[in-house]
Amino acid sequence: MVNAGVIGATGYAGAELVRVLAGHPQARLAAVSSVSFAGKPLSSVYPAYYGLCDLCCGTEEEVLQKSDVVFAALPHGLSQEIAKKCHDAGKVLIDLGADFRLKRLDEYEKWYQVKAVYPELHEEAVYGLPELFRDEIRGKKLIANPGCYTTAVPLALVPALQAGLIEKDGIIADCKSGVTGAGRKSTQDTHYPELNEGMHAYKVGGHRHTPEIEQTLRRFCGEEVTVVFTPHLLPVNRGILATCYAHLKSGTTLEQLQQTYEDFYRREYFVRVLPQGMRADIHHVRYSNFCEIELHIDPRTQMLIAVSAIDNMGKGAAGQAVQNMNLALGLEETAGLTALPPAF
Ligand SMILES: NC(=O)C1=CN([C@@H]2O[C@H](COP(=O)(O)OP(=O)(O)OC[C@H]3O[C@@H](n4cnc5c(N)ncnc54)[C@H](OP(=O)(O)O)[C@@H]3O)[C@@H](O)[C@H]2O)C=CC1
Ligand SMILES: CC(=O)N[C@@H](CCC(=O)OP(=O)(O)O)C(=O)O
Incomplete structure (x- = not known):
């Protein structure tokens, strides 16, 4: 079983990741984090998860410690330090934000008004759109999940x-x-x-x-x-x-x-x-x-x-992030993602 953790689990993208991961045959949700809801069960933030996912929101550090794969679902600008910690600890990071998507760092700094602090990590990051760049994603540790x-x-x-x-x-x-x-x-x-x-x-x-x-x-x-x-x-x-x-x-x-x-x-x-x-x-x-x-x-x-x-929450965020996790870890690419869409 892969231990997966979600930083920013109380946001829409994070909460959708929790839902998708709950249906994954080879992953278990090891930890979730929030600043605003620290110490509270995720099911108190999203009552739909009551009795099904009552994990308490911990800190970012707890997620980093307990997870093999870390998903960051945070506003842009916050993932660079997380990427550095994941890199140093040898963990896989799938970033749902925009911090590692743009390869031209001047474009990143201009459009997001954020300084690229670890250029080598921006260089290492791969763009996680599997249908277009599958071979680049396999086995990689830092994946920039595209937006919707x-x-x-x-x-x-x-x-x-x-x-x-x-x-x-x-x-x-x-x-x-x-x-x-x-x-x-x-x-x-x-x-x-x-x-x-x-x-x-x-x-x-x-x-x-x-x-x-x-x-x-x-x-x-x-x-x-x-x-x-x-x-x-x-x-x-x-x-x-x-x-x-x-x-x-x-x-x-x-x-x-x-x-x-x-x-x-x-x-x-x-x-x-x-x-x-x-x-x-x-x-x-x-x-x-x-x-x-x-x-x-x-x-x-x-x-x-x-x-x-x-x-936008599926292929545009959490679904694609799990597809990227599957590719990065060498799992079946469709694992956890095969449920039919509702007919109505
Ligand atoms: N929604 C969508 O369709 C898509 C979103 N994305 C991207 O995913 C990321 C998350 O988006 P979304 O879930 O919609 O956003 P939300 O605003 O719904 O959630 C943001 C999350 O980030 C946390 N957060 C906010 N500020 C901080 C901070 N300073 N330090 C630590 N945690 C913080 C919040 O946690 P708390 O307040 O509990 O501490 C919350 O869990 C963004 O980068 C977004 O661009 C990408 C594709 C699609
Ligand atoms: C309706 C709405 O506001 N949508 C967001 C896009 C959400 C998304 O894809 O987030 P990323 O910025 O991480 O790619 C926007 O226009 O900024």
């Missing part, structure tokens, strides 16, 4: 980009997120009367996921890529719907695109390329690690429209 938008958008675009079926200029990612993406702390934007029955774009023209999406796309076309990324807040709990637009290279057909995506994801358990006529829907992937992709061509504008759907 930065998973949904590249999965929708990379097959076409790598195959040279779309232009790298003029890519647009128009995305909608459920409110759990904003974390547990309430704000004016996430306050029920102001959120319910509404929808708005936010951080337009400057969201910090933009350089992360560009970093991934760059790796599949070997050149700089600039993306227009616009996120919107949807009045639902879970889900990311990413509608991605790109100019087609002359002569590209829908049949060619469909075949390219089906071939690219043929062996991927978690990615479902939908046949023509089926719709990608956040409803179909809730509480799961699955991603659905739907493909269209607009013949008038000669653009690809690729729509992907994931659960």
Whole structure:
């Protein structure tokens, strides 16, 4: 059995990790931590876990001591010291935050306003998007788990980009997120009367996921890529719907695109390329690690429209983190992640 620990277990991503790990056949939850709820059972923070996971919230140090694999689900800026401690103690760290995602440290420092204190750890970290970088993740000890938008958008675009079926200029990612993406702390934007029955774009023209999406796309076309990324807040709990637009290279057909995506994801358990006529829907992937992709061509504008759907808490956070743990430890990649999404 693998001893897994969660730092920041009282947040949405941490609590979802606890739920996923509870169903993992080869992992046991060894320790969880919180600052605000120190000494209290996790089930007092999330009553759904009462009688099922009554572990008390301890300190970060306790998690580090008791775990072989540490998951950090903290606001950005807090994982660098944890990574250093895990490195020194030879433990695996899967960081759900953004501290190790950007390889260009000037970009990290600019977008997150944080100093990169251990450049060698940033160098060592691998980007945990298994469908795109699986071989880099196997056996590694420091894994940067991508965020929700930065998973949904590249999965929708990379097959076409790598195959040279779309232009790298003029890519647009128009995305909608459920409110759990904003974390547990309430704000004016996430306050029920102001959120319910509404929808708005936010951080337009400057969201910090933009350089992360560009970093991934760059790796599949070997050149700089600039993306227009616009996120919107949807009045639902879970889900990311990413509608991605790109100019087609002359002569590209829908049949060619469909075949390219089906071939690219043929062996991927978690990615479902939908046949023509089926719709990608956040409803179909809730509480799961699955991603659905739907493909269209607009013949008038000669653009690809690729729509992907994931659960921001699943494939966009905790599910993918467990998939990364499985890969890092040499376990079955799908272990603990095979439950069907609820049908309704
Ligand atoms: N929600 C999502 O869809 C996704 C989130 N992520 C990333 O995962 C991370 C966590 O996000 P999320 O769970 O949504 O956030 P929440 O705000 O829901 O939770 C934050 C957690 O961090 C802890 N925390 C906050 N400040 C500190 C501090 N100064 N020292 C120690 N612990 C602290 C809180 O613990 P306590 O207050 O109990 O001490 C809480 O457990 C973030 O980096 C986020 O960007 C990534 C992908 C998707
Ligand atoms: C709705 C909402 O606010 N979503 C978050 C993204 C959540 C996420 O993916 O977190 P990372 O920043 O760790 O990638 C946002 O836009 O910042």
